[in-house]
Amino acid sequence: MGLRLKFNLILATCFIVGLLASSFVFYEVSKQNALERLHSQIGVLRAQALAVRRYTSEEIRPLLSDMSDVQFLPQTVPSFSAQTAFANFRDHYSDFYYKEAVLNPTNPSDLATEWEKGLIDRLRDNTSLKEVVEIREADGGPQYTVAFPLAIKSEGCLNCHSTPDKAPASMVALYGEENGFGWQLNEIVGAQIFSVPLKVAEEQTWESLQFLVGAMSAIFLALLLIINMMLSRMVLTPVIKMAEIAEQVSMGDSSQPEYVHNGSDEIASMSQSFNRMRRSLDNAMKMLEG
Ligand code: HEC
Numbered sequence: 001m002g003l004r005l006k007f008n009l010i011l012a013t014c015f016i017v018g019l020l021a022s023s024f025v026f027y028e029v030s031k032q033n034a035l036e037r038l039h040s041q042i043g044v045l046r047a048q049a050l051a052v053r054r055y056t057s058e059e060i061r062p063l064l065s066d067m068s069d070v071q072f073l074p075q076t077v078p079s080f081s082a083q084t085a086f087a088n089f090r091d092h093y094s095d096f097y098y099k100e101a102v103l104n105p106t107n108p109s110d111l112a113t114e115w116e117k118g119l120i121d122r123l124r125d126n127t128s129l130k131e132v133v134e135i136r137e138a139d140g141g142p143q144y145t146v147a148f149p150l151a152i153k154s155e156g157c158l159n160c161h162s163t164p165d166k167a168p169a170s171m172v173a174l175y176g177e178e179n180g181f182g183w184q185l186n187e188i189v190g191a192q193i194f195s196v197p198l199k200v201a202e203e204q205t206w207e208s209l210q211f212l213v214g215a216m217s218a219i220f221l222a223l224l225l226i227i228n229m230m231l232s233r234m235v236l237t238p239v240i241k242m243a244e245i246a247e248q249v250s251m252g253d254s255s256q257p258e259y260v261h262n263g264s265d266e267i268a269s270m271s272q273s274f275n276r277m278r279r280s281l282d283n284a285m286k287m288l289e290g
Pocket residue numbers: 074077079080100101102104105106107108110150151152153154156157158159160161168171175180190
């Protein structure tokens with residue numbers, strides 16, 4: 001096996017091992033970054049939902065509370081407005097999901113599904129948790145899901161969520177006496193659940209990985225080309241030349257010119273030694289002949 005092949009094989013092996021290791025590290029790091037981006041996206045969505053809730057209870061409810069005595073208006077309920085606003089938001093981002101899922105809800109459409117119950121149970125089992133995160137397989141692909149506890153923190157909530165006789169008659173007339181009652185103070189009754197698709201983040205991670213592999217390969221090929229050219233010029237060509245001359249001289253052909261390699265590197269000093277050795281050999285031969 002020639003020097004060039006050996007050299008290139010070693011370089012290619014080093015490159016492949018390095019590429020595999022760095023791709024793995026890069027993939028893990030960018031996956032983590034992508035998840036963090038999704039997490040902060042959900043943070044923004046939640047802040048918006050909370051802002052709509054607050055707007056409803058501070059701006060809308062005081063205006064319409066009198067009317068609710070006659071006819072209950074769901075529009076005055078923060079949970080209703082936050083979820084309705086989000087439904088409109090989904091016109092633009094249909095893959096995004098938000099629900100105020102509750103185990104015993106006033107509005108049956110807020111009833112927690114099986115997987116939502118799983119998240120709520122985790123929050124109820126450990127009340128110190130601020131959130132639980134889950135990557136969930138959904139129809140459109142995996143979803144990054146975060147659930148935040150919905151706790152009853154103020155007595156005011158119990159006006160409408162403790163017993164039907166305490167709740168406004170117009171509300172009971174609309175929602176019935178069965179659902180959304182019996183909630184306790186400080187109880188975690190459900191969870192604000194947000195999901196965003198993982199697909200986009202995964203695609204971005206793959207794209208960056210492809211770019212990294214492409215860029216590293218291009219740099220490697222360019223380096224390989226330069227190293228090969230230098231190897232030829234600085235090592236292989238002079239060595240081959242000297243070997244040819246040595247071959248001829250060893251066959252008794254003393255007409256070969258001396259090989260001159262200028263410079264101060266190892267090849268130059270080898271060529272000098274080689275020429276000196278050849279001259280000594282020539283002298284010895286002459287002495288023998290004489
Ligand atoms: C004026 C009565 C009233 C008060 C006070 C009230 N709610 Fe509600 N709440 C409702 C009604 C009615 C719904 C159902 C709205 C709908 O149709 O989506 C509801 C829905 C909810 C939901 C969604 C799940 C479900 O039951 O459908 C949550 C969570 C909730 N309320 C929490 C609270 C909290 C927390 C408070 C106190 C800060 C509170 N509510 C105060 C009437 C009230």
